[in-house]
Amino acid sequence: MLATMNVIPGQGIRFEDLAAVLLLALGLYVLSGLLMWGQAYILNGVVQRSVYRLREEVAAKINRLPLSYFDGQPRGELLSRVTNDIDNIAQTLQQTMSQLLNGLLTIIGVGVMMFVVSPVLGAIAVAAIPVSVILVSIIGKQSQKQFVLNWKYTGELNGRIEEAYSGHALVKVFGRQREVEQAFAESNSSLYSAGFRAQFISGIIMPTMFFVGNLSYVLVAVVGGLRVASGQMSLGGVQAFIQYSRMFTQPITQVASMANLLQSGVASAERVFEVLDAEEEPADVAGRLNPTRGRVEFESIDFSYDPDTELIKDLSLVAEPGHTIAIVGPTGAGKTTLVNLIMRFYELQGGRITLDGVDITSVPRHALRENIGMVLQDTWLFHGTIRDNIAYGRPDASEAEILAAAEATYVDRFVHSLPDGYDTVIDEEGSNISAGEKQLLTIARAFLADPALLILDEATSSVDTRTELLVQRAMSALRKDRTSFVIAHRLSTIRDADTILVMEHGSIVEQGNHQELLAREGAYYRLYRSQFEGAIEQEVA
Template sequence: MSERQQGTAIPAQQSGSESAPKRLPGGGQRGGPHGGMGMGMPAERSLNFLPSARRLMGRLRPHRLHLTAIIALAVVSVGLTVIGPKVLGYATDLIFTGVIGQQLPAGTTAEQAVAAARAAGNHNFADMLARMDVVPGVGIDFTVLGRVLLLALGLYVVASLLLWWQGWLLNGVVQRTVFQLRAEVEEKLNRLPLPYFDRQPRGELLSRVTNDIDNVSQTLQQTLSQLLTALLTVVGVLGMMFWISPLLALVALVAVPLSVVVTGQIAKRSQRKFIAQWTHTGELNGQIEEAFTGHELVKVFGRQREVEAAFRAKNDELFAASFGAQFISGIIMPAMFFIGNVSYVAIAVVGGLQVASGSMSLGDVQAFIQYSRQFTQPLTQVASMANLLQSGVASAERVFAVLDAEEQQPDPAVPARVSDPHGRVEFEHVSFRYDPDKPLITDLSLVAEPGHTVAIVGPTGAGKTTLVNLIMRFYELDAGRITLDGVDITALRRDDLRSRIGMVLQDTWLFGGTIRDNIAYGRPDATEEEILAAAQATFVDRFVRSLPDGYDTVIDEEGSNVSTGERQLITIARAFLAEPSLLILDEATSSVDTRTEVLLQRAMAALRSERTSFVIAHRLSTIRDADLILMMEDGRIVEQGTHTELLAAGGAYHRLYQSQFQQPVSGDDPVAVPA
């Protein structure tokens, strides 16, 4: 693997230091200068549920006004719903009283009916009559009953409308919160240093900013309203239960601690499974993304079986974690139903005895049974949401890990400006290393004069690409400084610094869109004439004219419908259009044919005129005319000079040049080395 393939100017493609291991399409670990120990690794500690949940809820704070309205609507809606069973209980009492009154002899009083029942030895019936507002001989008053039922219907209709309004407001709050969270993550990614992406597999990072945020949205949407309604219902129903019968209320409350204990024990066991589920989801996404991106490479080397095996292994891990999380948390619902049914039976038995003894009316027992159901239902809902809550908070913690990642050093509050730009670059005793234990560049000093072309050559891993990445300030120096026209690059805003630099890489990167759009990416405000001029100067126009749609040809992000050399030409045209004062060419012509390379050398010569240029090259034939050639080994400049001077010196550059151009000979024939 070439050094150029291990570094690039676009963060999405950056893969770490020049010695960084790459993940194979078969599923090996993507590395960086830190050996691939990124945030995509499985969590070593359990999810800290409560702090993460509080932090997630804290993101709703900017919507206090709407939340206040949501709570008020929920209170009124739940209050009306809670009153409903009591009203229906009164309707039941009207029916029951009418039925009993119709069976009693007309013309007697209620007291006489009670006395007659006691005289007959029917004391339970007498006690029940004593608590009823019965009129002997009078049946059901359907007028009053109709009014009561209409009142109950009105209560439930209004409660439903208020609940719908509350849900509409809550949906707006949740979506705005998630919208802001996505925006913050996007802004955070732009503030993260390049080493973060070195350690982070792209699929894992994509999973965090898509799957995990979607899961947070779903969790907030499905749980907030239900949790609020459930809590208010528990409070309201509990109050009504104690008002109707303290004894039955105590019987119902026995289910609460039992439910809490059961839910807590089950949730504790499912918590670790949910963490593993989302971790494996991110890692599986990373494997899929790499396998699809390197599909041709997988085919060429016949590694389909290895890719499939790696996918199956990770998919099995995800299946096991997901199945375990859902199965364990799914036990909560049956357990809660069982506890609720036991409570229901106990309430029915005790309530029936109280009706028989005259301590309660039948309508109150009916209302209480409804309340007991309303009381256990929110507890069951909360229990059923336990898996969703844990899954959502686990995803939120993964998103928060991105938001909490250490950012790149901020731009200076009062940035310096290059008043007289010429493109003079100076390295002053620069030292840099990816790994603290492995020095890469040590005490490097050099000067690139304005308008000169500086070629950087050397074996793989010598630090060539790192050198230009430091100029771009993709990484921060360990020691020394780099100046641009006498100004320390750390005193400039990154945008200002990079706007002065054009970079053409060996690894091309095209965006989804037309060829015109990709060229114009170098300078969005360029006119059509300027775009065409850049395309003609870099010989893009030559092959674009042969395409059916010309410059409107749509290419995908991988540029699979144009050849590798054509992709390279488009990236060169993009840099040409940007008109930078400092140019960096990193094996920019390695993917084009020999004839095109000759033409491009002329275009690049025109592009480099009056600009300081850094050229990284493996083919030494392309940099013979450079004003200064730097020969690097182990992060140090071991030789510098022109092509002729370095060949005459007979040192490291001469040996490298000889290794490229020596001709194969037979026997003891001398080696032919061109001058």
């Protein structure tokens, strides 16, 4: 025994040799620590860069998606895909990549050593792998369905929360708190059930792998004992192989313990890739749009949101430069759709729209929209100062130009009553200013942009009567020498329009100026009478 240990009796301990062994062990530990640090550094970099690129791709994809995609997606659901699901992918990669890599290298290294010690026992140990794969695939298919439902219900729950929060005032006004709470409870219950089933089913994988690993261990011990008894292997060889078999099954068990993380990450990745695979807007063409006079022509256009429901059919229209075209009609007649088509928010199914004789599909969208100013009924302001919100459409505007636009649209009148004036910070909801003041800011934004073509979609719907008169004067100055499309329900705001279009069911049923249309006593006359004379007749009655 002493001879095998290279110990010479009577000479004592050779500290030089001991020091060499200890230094070698210390060096190996230091090298191991450095390699582990390097592995963590590289893997963290790979994971973070991958998630960074994924977020960039999703953000770029959203900018390329058509407006129709967002019309069909609940806002909270889409936000959940962009935030929660990507965060879950990052967490999954962060927690599993290192163990997966270590496990793969361990399986390869230990597997080679097992076959070196005993090919027969190595074949028995490796035979457990396909059995494990089959069992994991059977269980994994069931749990994967639940993880998909889990993240689907997470998106639905976020959508309900977003709706309830953004419409909190209306919920209170109409006393719908109980219904909102019930809807939340239903979504929360569905999420709980799916999450429980997903975690429970995926949790079966690890004990299953333990069972298969123990069976493999027993077979190795039995066959190894028989080979020792027959003299085909030494007892030390069997002992070494048993240790190798434990090392071989350990990483497989670790991977099984991460099955819930992996499957949750895969479910989130599927939801994110659905966004990345969504159909984009038709590719933009190269080129630029020359300065325009503002002549817009609709040439026999056809459009519908739903192929089975016809909306606009064979509509033709000419808007001359500098003219104001007012569009009126009942709800759902296609008024807003018409101006959305000018902006190319949607693509035509037939016909074409030209701007100064140039087909708008032959120029880049951004070049087209740079020449168009749009003021919507639904105001949109971002978190920033009043000055920044006015300058949104023209970031390079000077301070004097911003102030001039504010004065022309009567924003200046209320700004001085705010604590910080033009440096007042508006929150995302614009809750620190009134609805009318928010709409004045959007009008000032369009005024500053100085577009060649102007679109006003109920731009004064949230202002009081006195302010509306002032804004009408500002809008008259804004519309001067440029083509304007004005969508209005209050007919008093469009009496001075050059041409009034009356739309019904996606078609223009009448057109002319205010006096001409009243004289015809047709659709416009009925709209005008119902708006201005109905209330008087009721009072008289």
